[in-house]
Structure formats: C-alpha cells, structure tokens
Amino acid sequence: MLTPFAKAADLICITGAAILSQSVIFSDRSSFSHIDGLLGLLGFVLPFMTFRLTRVYKPFRYDSPLSGALRAILAWLASQLILIAISHGYPDGEMRDRWFLCWTLTAACALVAARFTIHALSSLFRPRQFAPTRIAIVASKVSSDDLVAQIAAHTSMAFIPEVIFDPSLRVNTTIDRIAAVRDMNAFKQYVEAQKIREIWILNNPLRPVSVEHLLSEFRDDFINIRVLPISSVGTGSGSPIGHYRGIPVLNLLAAPERGWDIFPKEVFDRLFSFFILLAILPLLLLIAALIKLSSPGPVLFRQYRKGINGDVFSIYKFRTMFVGADKPGSVVQARRGDARITKIGGWLRRTSLDELPQFLNVLKGEMSVVGPRPHAVEHDEYYKELVQHYMFRYRIKPGITGWAQINGYRGETAEIEKMEARVKFDMFYIQNWSFWLDIKIIALTIIKGFVSKSAY
16 A cells, blocks of 8 residues: 555655765756767666566565565665666766766665655554454354464454454354453444454365355345455465455455555545536536426535445435425336426436535535445435345545546436446446546546436
C-alpha cells in the first residue's frame, strides 16, 4: 500500500539529486553538453529497471526499514555503475564523472532518508489501512497445532485473530485465549456480532476444510474470505494468487485490495463532482423550477440504497413521480407509459437528468462517479437470491455511470437475464478496474449521450 509513495519519493530523490549535483559541478552551463544531457536522461530510466529486477518495491510488510533501504541503495548503485560504464565511451568525461559521483552519493543519502521517513510516518499516524486487521480463522484440528504462532510468524503481527472455527472440536473452548467454536451458526453469529470483515482458512492439505458451506453462509455479508497458504509444518503450499497487505493469500471471495492505488479515484471523484455541480448549477435550478411547476411535492427524491460493503445511504434524485405513487415499503420499477411518472419526470428519466443530484452523493463520499449502479434495497433483497454474485457489486462504491450502462444495460431490468448481464458487466469492472478505465467510461457516457430507449 505504501508502494506508490515509495516510487514517488524515489523519483523526487533521484531527480533532485541530479539537478543539485549538476548545478554544483557544471557551474558554467556552457560546459554541459548534449551528451551529458542524454546520459542524464538515461540515468533517470536505469534505476527503475534495476529497482524492478531487485524487487525494491515488494510489499512493505516483508521489509524492515533497514533492509528496504539497503535493497534500494544496491539497486541504485548498480544503475549508476551501468551509467558510468556507458559514459566512458564518450569523450570529455572528467566533469561528467564528477557529476555522476556527486549524484550517486547525494541520491543514496536521500533514498535512505526517504525510506526511513515513510516507515516512520506510517507507524506514527497508523491510518485505518495500516492498523492491525481483526480476522476469524477456519481450520481443522487446531488444538493439535501451534496455529496462532504460525500465523503470527507469517503476518508480522499485522493481524489479530478473534475467533476460530474448528468443526473437529468436541465442545466450544478457547485456544491461546481466542474463542474457538465448532458450530457454523455460532461462528457466523460471533463474526457478525463482532463485525469481523476477514475470514482466513488455514490451508492444510492433510486436513482440508470444506469451503462450500462457508461461502454460502457469508456470500451476502461483505466479508473477505481468503486461504492462508500455511501447512502444519509452516511451509507454503501451492502458489498464492495475490497479496493482502503483503501476505500471500488465495482469495476465494474478497473485495479488490488496492490500498493507496484507489487514492487518485477518490480525489478525482470529489474534484470532478465539485466542478460539474458548479458548471450545471443553472440547469439544476431550471429543472427544480420545472418540477415545482409540474406537480406538488419536493424537488428532490430520496431513496435508500446500499453502498460499499452494504452500508445503506440516502441517494438523491430529481423527483419524477407524483407524491405517494409508491406504496410504503414497496418499490416497483418504472415501465413504459407508467402513470406514476409526471410529464417533466418522463423527460428527466429518458435523458438521465434526474440522476444529476447524485454528484452530491459523490461529494459526500457515498458514491463514485463510475461504479456499479445501486438498486433499491427492496430490489437487492429480491435479486440476491436469483442472480449469482449479485451482492458482490457492493464490494466497491456504487457509481452514477458504469461499465454495464455504457454497454446498454441501464433502465428497467424486468427480465432476470438482463440483471444477470448487468451483474456480469459490473463484475468485469470490479476485477479489471483502473483509473484510466474510469476515464474511458466517462468519455463513452458523454459520447453515447444520456438518452436511452430502456429508461422511462
């Protein structure tokens, strides 16, 4: 999670050291040739090749500050040795060698200082992303193994076991002062009561644990389920699919772990929404006046929707139906020729202008500009039993527009097949998200327009 900051810090250190050293050695600018400039540019590229080869940016949980700094210094020295060797093929290299020497020493000191600073700040502030994670453990015959010690050795104390589910136990008990239960219902009640968001399965090939029942029980609970590849003798088994906070895991059912990679999206969402709301303020006021003139009632319509991890929030939309059109506790999807929709409401729905107030939800942090469209809570309860992975859509923030919408799946979803297709597109977006995919979706939303035949 600290990797983006480390890369940025390294770039600043190397660039700053190069400029500072150049100003000291080449005080007379006329003596700085175009060859020196080209070799200097090469000096910016080589480090990040050697850094990659030597795995300088491996997850921070594996490294102490000292080992991380040593690895960065060795990679930096290797790149500079290559650069100096190349530069010797060109004439008039005396001052250039002095520049490279000064650059090497200055950048080395800066890289070490940056590494220790990043580690110190992460420990000092301890934001939620770096705080120890509370986990529930699923394993078989735990009492015969030093399970907690094994996990601690592999996780650098980054995780806190809260409860153990072991179906082989005869009675509920405690293991190393951790509650251990034998019944799935008791385990689920404990996890939900303590609001635990991580379940780890101890992957022991000699005593495998069936996961089908586990996945079924927790499929709608927004709990990450992972396999920790530790065998009874403390060695890894199998190839890990990915990493969670520096720990190799096999994700069975888990939200994407992006850490600080999501930061640009969060910043973009707030800035984009703020400037959009400023730009369309006259349009918003015009629509509000038309709604007031067309029918009695409030301008804005609020409805409960589920956000990230199932947290319920109130979504904002321009009111498009007559007040009291829906019965309390029931939500019926709008259909063509729906008598509940006002005249101005029909136009707003066809053009998607009724969705514009949701930029306020984005500013509040409840939604994103791009993401799976949130449905009414009542619809969620209906579809989650019929469509596989339906609730997985809420592992990330819902959006105003999304991958499914630009591919034709917006508006009414009367047939189950349409909802299944929408979920598939949403799953693709979640698994393949990137900042540039968001930009592409926003661009396509604008290019294709807001009008849709299926929106009414």
